[in-house]
Amino acid sequence: MKNTIAFFLFLCVAFTQSNQQSEIMSETPLHPIPEEMTYEEYQDMNRRMNIGVGLAFIPIPGIVHRYAGDKKTAKKLSYVTLGGLLSFAASASGSVEKKQWPESDYELFIMNAGLDNETRYEKIPVEIAVNDSVTYALKQIYKRVTHTGGNPFLGLIGFVAVFGSYYYDVFHGLKMIHDKREAARYKYGKKLQYSVRPSFEPFASRAKLNLDIYF
Structure with missing residues (x-):
């Protein structure tokens, strides 16, 4: 009986240790950051296009621009959408x-x-x-x-405002995410004094890492 309890305790300890190791290994790796890089530039370089595309399916005005870091434009798009909805309501109320x-x-x-x-x-x-x-x-x-x-002109204005602001938010917001990432990568990529280029030779069945140093 004592041997069974001891074996059970051993399994519990081993399982706990394995979970702790897996949690440590699953953490996001930390990379060196240039000293002159601001927090906004760090955010710009690490934004993901797939997250922006996913946010586009959420019917919240300006959500893509808000994720892209342009809160001013996101607020304007929210006001435009609200104005379009009010135009819809005004057009339908007199009908x-x-x-x-x-x-x-x-x-x-x-x-x-x-x-x-x-x-x-x-x-x-x-x-x-x-x-x-x-x-x-x-x-x-x-x-x-x-x-x-009713006033069909108000309805047309509301339609253009709501759907126009949505498409502008999606396409211009995704372009902004891409442009900000490229700008940050270009700015700090020029300051790198070395680069690592992986290569693979299928006929020789071997892979290599090429280190280029610039003077």
Whole structure:
């Protein structure tokens, strides 16, 4: 019994140690940073395009520019989107919905005239008998819904504002992430005095690391 307990404790300790080692190994490696590099430049160089693309699917105005570090533009896009939504609301608030019976070239057969459940049918002649009696086919007609009033120009402004700000946020925001990364890499890449170039020779089945030193 004592041997079983001791073996169980040994497994627990070994499992704990292995977890600690895996957590240490999974930490993000720390690389040397140039002394003159600012924190903003460090953020610019480490932003990821795939994160920006993922944020584009979240319907929050200016979210891509906010991730790119341009909070001023992100705030403007939020205001533009809010203004577009208000234009939509103003355009729809003045609209009045009307239901009207359409005109018909045939004689109408009306049931429950003047009531809420009024029903109308077109009497379409399909057969004339010898005694001049006419057989009709009834075809039901329905009220047509029309909208009057409102301001379609405000609706157009709202549409352009909402969707225009979204596309500007996505495409210009992703371009900004790319440009900032390239600018930071170019600025501090010129100051490097060496570079490491990995190479692989498939026919020789060997890989090499080439160290270039600049004077």
